[in-house]
Amino acid sequence: MTARTWFGAVALSLLLALGFAGEGVVVAPAFAQQIGTATTQPGTDVEGNAAMWRAIRQGGQGQVSIPDTQAGRLIQSQGESWRSIRNGPLSTYGAWALLGMVVLLALFFVIRGRIRIEHGWSGRTIERFNGIERFAHWLTATTFIVLALTGLNLLYGRYILLPLIGPGPFATISMWGKIAHNYVAFAFALGVLMMIVLWIGHNIPNKYDLEWIMRGGGMFTRGSHPPSRKFNAGQKVLYWSVVLGGIALTWTGIALMFPFEFGGMRDMQFMQLVHAAVAVALIAIIVAHVYIGTLGMEGAFDAMGTGMVDENWAREHHNIWVAEVRGERLPGHGHDD
Ligand code: HEM
Structure with a gap:
């Protein structure tokens, strides 16, 4: 020898x-x-x-x-492929998607400005979301933010946070972040489940959606407000992204939380890639949602703040819904759809 x-x-x-x-x-x-x-x-x-x-x-x-x-198993060669996809295209395209969304929204704000209530505040209000609906929303929203920040730290923390705060604090933050991520996930799943039960009926596509899409939601032209029931087509896209994305994240998240209970090493790697890709896409969508719910549209936040919105806001953005709630004749239609 x-x-x-x-x-x-x-x-x-x-x-x-x-x-x-x-x-x-x-x-x-x-x-x-x-x-x-x-x-x-x-x-x-x-x-x-x-x-x-x-x-x-x-x-x-x-x-x-x-x-x-x-x-x-001493070496799993596919591990290298998984690692290079995660640290390569997944991280790169993910970063572009997030930064791209922020840039797009900034441009939209500069060009279009804040979407105002055309007819001004009426002083009369109408209930848009009750207490349970708002609880479901804020449960989902706050947990999502914790999950997004702690999750992004796992993907990008070493490039952004580590150089800023050094290895000690970064290790502590990452460790607690990972623990928070695992536990908070269950509350997020509950929020999504509540949203499914509460709002699925309002999110089935209807005849107004096509017109809303064709007119770009009226967002690019002042004074143009396509008809809409409780949720317009844009909100339905958000809703289904949250529901389907939430289910995918919960499913893959549980598989990652209990290693090898639902498959082998390659399944785990696949689950991780799906989890991260869906998460980054959903975060980019939510950034746009948060913008429109706060800075982007006058009068919108109240819907989830107090639950009561100004009637002029409601008539401009959800005219069919207001007519239904008030028992009025549907605008432009003699009957329900
Ligand atoms: C933290 C910042 C957030 C703010 C300020 C915010 C604000 C709002 C507002 C004002 C509405 C009502 C819109 C209307 O009356 O038409 C709404 C609805 C909704 N939000 Fe949020 N939200 C936030 C975060 C989130 C997050 C993180 C999620 C999900 C992960 C989410 C999911 C939804 C869904 C599914 C709806 C119903 C569909 C829609 O109205 O677009 N929100 N939000």
């Missing part, structure tokens, strides 16, 4: 011992027998070692005497 082969054998034993320390006993010789084409014991000769490592790279798995059979 050459010195190099000895070194290989010692290194492999150390690696196995270190990797699985505290988890149980690793049956090293059985490792070589398990990995398909490699028939040689580890470290017997250079060719045997090469064959063994090749087999490992091709997905070969060793045998361990502990319940966690995953521990027998």
Whole structure:
């Protein structure tokens, strides 16, 4: 046996011992027998070692005497693909999507300005959302913000926060952030569930939606207000993004929270990529929602603040809904749709 082969054998034993320390006993010789084409014991000769490592790279798995059979896998080559997608296109396109949305909204604000109540405040109000609806909204909203910030820290923290605050505080923030992320997720899921129950009926597409989309929601032309019931087409897009995105995030999140309960290593990697991609897309959408619910539109915040909106605001943005609530004749129509 050459010195190099000895070194290989010692290194492999150390690696196995270190990797699985505290988890149980690793049956090293059985490792070589398990990995398909490699028939040689580890470290017997250079060719045997090469064959063994090749087999490992091709997905070969060793045998361990502990319940966690995953521990027998020394190298999972797809892990490198997962890592490069996560740290490459996923992070890059995600950052572009988030920054792009902020830039678009800033441009929209500069060009269009705040969407005002055309006819001014009427002084009369109408109930838009009751207490339970507002509770569901703020439960979803506050938990989403915590999840978004702690989640973004996992993806971008090391590039943004770490250089700013240093490794110690970054490690503390990240650790508590990760714990918060796991627990707060359940409250978010509850909020989404409440939104499904409370608002699904108002979010089925109807005949007004196409006109709303064709007229760009009236957002680009002053004085143009396409007809709408309780939720317009834009709000329905937001609603379904939150519902479907929320379900996808909850499902993949639970799979990540309980490793290997719902699949193997590749499933976990897939779940992680889906989780991050859906999260970043939803955050970009929510940034636009928060803008329109606060700075972007006069009179909108009250809907989720006090639950009461000004009647002029309501008639301009949701004329069919106001007529339905007030029992008036539908504007432009003699009957309900
Ligand atoms: C924290 C900042 C937020 C503010 C200021 C805000 C504001 C608002 C307002 C004013 C409405 C009522 C719009 C109307 O009367 O037509 C609304 C509705 C809604 N919000 Fe939020 N929201 C926030 C965060 C969120 C988050 C984080 C989510 C979900 C993850 C969310 C999901 C919804 C949904 C699904 C609706 C109903 C559909 C719609 O009206 O667009 N909101 N929000």
